[in-house]
Amino acid sequence: MTESLLDAPPQQALVLEAVSKTFPGMRALDDVSFAIHRGSFHALLGGNGSGKSTLIKILAGVYQGDPGGTIRARGESVDPQATTPAWSRRAGIRFVHQDLGVFGAMSVAENLFSGHPYPRTRIGAVGWRSMQAEAARVLARHDIDVDPRRSMADLRPAEQTLVAIARCLMDADEGGVELLVLDEPTARLPPTEVEELLAALDRYVAGGLSILYVSHRLSEVVEHADTITVLRDGRHVTTRPADGLTRAELATLIVGSRSQIAAKRATRTIGSDVVLRVEGLRSGPVHDVDLTLHAGEIVGLAGLVGSGRTHLVETIFGVHRPREGRVSLRGRPLRPGSVAAATDAGLAYVPEDRAAHSAFRSLGLDMNLSAADLHRYRRGWLRRPPELADAQADIARFAIRTPGVRAPFAQLSGGNQQKAVLARWLRRSPVALLLDEPTQGVDIGARAEIYAQIEEAVDRGTAVLLVTSDLDELLHLSDRVAVISRGRIVDEATGDRITRDWVGSRMFDAHQEES
Numbered sequence: 001m002t003e004s005l006l007d008a009p010p011q012q013a014l015v016l017e018a019v020s021k022t023f024p025g026m027r028a029l030d031d032v033s034f035a036i037h038r039g040s041f042h043a044l045l046g047g048n049g050s051g052k053s054t055l056i057k058i059l060a061g062v063y064q065g066d067p068g069g070t071i072r073a074r075g076e077s078v079d080p081q082a083t084t085p086a087w088s089r090r091a092g093i094r095f096v097h098q099d100l101g102v103f104g105a106m107s108v109a110e111n112l113f114s115g116h117p118y119p120r121t122r123i124g125a126v127g128w129r130s131m132q133a134e135a136a137r138v139l140a141r142h143d144i145d146v147d148p149r150r151s152m153a154d155l156r157p158a159e160q161t162l163v164a165i166a167r168c169l170m171d172a173d174e175g176g177v178e179l180l181v182l183d184e185p186t187a188r189l190p191p192t193e194v195e196e197l198l199a200a201l202d203r204y205v206a207g208g209l210s211i212l213y214v215s216h217r218l219s220e221v222v223e224h225a226d227t228i229t230v231l232r233d234g235r236h237v238t239t240r241p242a243d244g245l246t247r248a249e250l251a252t253l254i255v256g257s258r259s260q261i262a263a264k265r266a267t268r269t270i271g272s273d274v275v276l277r278v279e280g281l282r283s284g285p286v287h288d289v290d291l292t293l294h295a296g297e298i299v300g301l302a303g304l305v306g307s308g309r310t311h312l313v314e315t316i317f318g319v320h321r322p323r324e325g326r327v328s329l330r331g332r333p334l335r336p337g338s339v340a341a342a343t344d345a346g347l348a349y350v351p352e353d354r355a356a357h358s359a360f361r362s363l364g365l366d367m368n369l370s371a372a373d374l375h376r377y378r379r380g381w382l383r384r385p386p387e388l389a390d391a392q393a394d395i396a397r398f399a400i401r402t403p404g405v406r407a408p409f410a411q412l413s414g415g416n417q418q419k420a421v422l423a424r425w426l427r428r429s430p431v432a433l434l435l436d437e438p439t440q441g442v443d444i445g446a447r448a449e450i451y452a453q454i455e456e457a458v459d460r461g462t463a464v465l466l467v468t469s470d471l472d473e474l475l476h477l478s479d480r481v482a483v484i485s486r487g488r489i490v491d492e493a494t495g496d497r498i499t500r501d502w503v504g505s506r507m508f509d510a511h512q513e514e515s
């Protein structure tokens, strides 16, 4: 008989034993057991739909698990069916989600104190001075070099994340914090700020805090985690030291077959056929942008958050009407500010927050997959057999984990929703395709497939404009990279000139030079 994790000496911050969770038609967690040691940087990995968020939600008391297992934290054991937010706080578990839950319009000090009692003066008014002084002490203790009076919206993304973490850790009540759960904290950070956050996390761990770190970015995990747990289809695959594991080995553990890390795209000769031409575009924060995309070319658009990259892509697609300049597709100017005209001409756009902006949440997965080319599948409301067959092929190709081809879209995990919207657009062969963060939140297995599908579309002549914060992805896919800073294209490079250092320094230097 295997020894119970609960019999082990109590140097663990958290022990899970036989935790399960069943949704109608889907066992999201199946008998999962593992422990997180005190002072450990513990990564929780798994493909899309493998059960990571479900596990976190049970720990937060937002979901309850199936009856029968045990969760032990701070010496207190609870049945997974009985977790509550109050239990979670008592157990010293705190959460920082991707959406940080900070208030942009408020000061850093007010953000730190949100959820905590504001300091009061003797007559009971809010003690703003003592709040600022206390906030300054908290920031100094956490090595965060920002003025507590600054507005939260003015902070860099990594600084905002650090303030959100400091706010969680301010809880001296109820015995302090034992375990900090971070859900893909670097997914929305520009590459130049990722290391800054990870270094801060390393310092917390060295100070004795335990971190449970959910990420699809394997290089971060290999470099920073000391222990990894892998879930696959709701089941526990392994918990082991991260030391010595390579990205390829991790990918194999996650996917369950040979590593699927795609090889760098071969340098290709691009034709001279201009497909998309942007001339003198001015719109919102975007100034005087000239850009051309050739048939069969992938142009990466690299820029910091706030550089205007998303606004530029949206203006090209007709979401915003430009003040000046024009966009032409295959030599024909597009009607300014018209998404319908852009779509009719053969332009496609997959936005960053696609699950929110381009999905039909209450409709089935099959209908979401065919929404871009319904005319091929429908006569009125009559379905044609290929619709379901094509949906099934996409589900297999992108490994979309779903209880069925018609399951409501809203019930898919975040990464599976993203795969579905992307699969929908890749089914068509648009003249030009604008992609904003195409693989954010997508697992390593599907990523290789998505790259292969993008490359297939490009080989058929589609031109792609790719916005991505993931440097590996930018380097992997781009034939040419244009750097955007403060709404202007400041540099471009092709071939061997596109290196990690070049992209990082151009993005950052251009920003600094103009400050």
Ligand SMILES: Nc1ncnc2c1ncn2[C@@H]1O[C@H](COP(=O)(O)OP(=O)(O)OP(=O)(O)O)[C@@H](O)[C@H]1O
Binding pocket: 023, 024, 026, 027, 028, 046, 047, 048, 049, 050, 051, 052, 053, 054, 055, 401, 402, 403, 411, 412, 413, 414, 415, 416, 441, 443
């Ligand atoms: N409210 C729900 N109703 C029905 N099924 C659900 C619900 N929430 C999650 N599921 C299913 O449970 C499984 C696990 O989902 P979960 O969100 O935990 O995955 P994940 O590992 O966090 O994935 P991702 O990396 O995509 O965020 C998925 O197949 C999902 O479809």
